[in-house]
Amino acid sequence: DAGITQSPRHKVTETGTPVTLRCHQTENHRYMYWYRQDPGHGLRLIHYSYGVKDTDKGEVSDGYSVSRSKTEDFLLTLESATSSQTSVYFCAISATNLQPQHFGDGTRLSIL
Amino acid sequence: KQEVTQIPAALSVPEGENLVLNCSFTDSAIYNLQWFRQDPGKGLTSLLLIQSSQREQTSGRLNASLDKSSGRSTLYIAASQPGDSATYLCAVLPIDNAGGTSYGKLTFGQGTILTVHP
Numbered sequence: 001d002a003g004i005t006q007s008p009r010h011k012v013t014e015t016g017t018p019v020t021l022r023c024h025q026t027e028n029h030r031y032m033y034w035y036r037q038d039p040g041h042g043l044r045l046i047h048y049s050y051g052v053k054d055t056d057k058g059e060v061s062d063g064y065s066v067s068r069s070k071t072e073d074f075l076l077t078l079e080s081a082t083s084s085q086t087s088v089y090f091c092a093i094s095a096t097n098l099q100p101q102h103f104g105d106g107t108r109l110s111i112l
Numbered sequence: 113k114q115e116v117t118q119i120p121a122a123l124s125v126p127e128g129e130n131l132v133l134n135c136s137f138t139d140s141a142i143y144n145l146q147w148f149r150q151d152p153g154k155g156l157t158s159l160l161l162i163q164s165s166q167r168e169q170t171s172g173r174l175n176a177s178l179d180k181s182s183g184r185s186t187l188y189i190a191a192s193q194p195g196d197s198a199t200y201l202c203a204v205l206p207i208d209n210a211g212g213t214s215y216g217k218l219t220f221g222q223g224t225i226l227t228v229h230p
Contacts, residue, residue, distance in 0.1 A: 042220050097214075101146075106155055
């Protein structure tokens with residue numbers, strides 16, 4: 001399996017609090033992605049990175065920000081969590097933009 | 113906007129049966145198509161990647177075909193086993209307006225939930 005670690009694996013928090021999810025990779029891959037998975041919507045891209053400090057928005061980026069200060073770490077931040085952001089969040093990596101993406105095991109986030 | 117549809121949404125078959133999962137996409141301007149497997153509570157595992165210039169790819173009991181002009185792909189699973197039970201997702205890598213790959217941004221279908229019973 002590709003060396004991808006997501007933390008935390010589960011989190012419950014309250015509306016209005018900040019939340020940061022971490023994706024750590026040991027593969028030295030250039031591309032990293034954050035998705036959310038919801039029933040009826042499938043997988044949707046939140047943000048992605050194509051290099052250190054190079055990031056951009058995906059399909060559902062409102063309410064989220066990201067940072068990538070090192071190749072191995074890609075952080076997803078919910079500045080002020082809302083109940084609509086309750087979801088399962090997946091990180092993915094790939095060596096190039098044409099290679100298969102490899103996924104972490106996800107973070108289950110509940111916002112009450 | 114590219115849309116990906118998977119039919120059926122769920123499928124239940126007895127062990128040993130050969131089966132076909134379907135994926136269709138609305139825009140034929142793609143670089144490649146990927147099939148993934150997702151087990152409950154887990155992330156996605158890449159199964160097969162077909163380049164737009166290819167017609168099929170095989171891995172063990174899995175065979176994926178691609179007909180780009182008609183916007184269709186199928187995943188064929190031979191001699192199904194209970195361990196094949198999972199959700200199967202397809203995803204396309206579109207060609208963007210500039211002729212690039214939009215940094216590898218995939219468009220996913222919603223998946224087919226497969227149950228293989230003994």
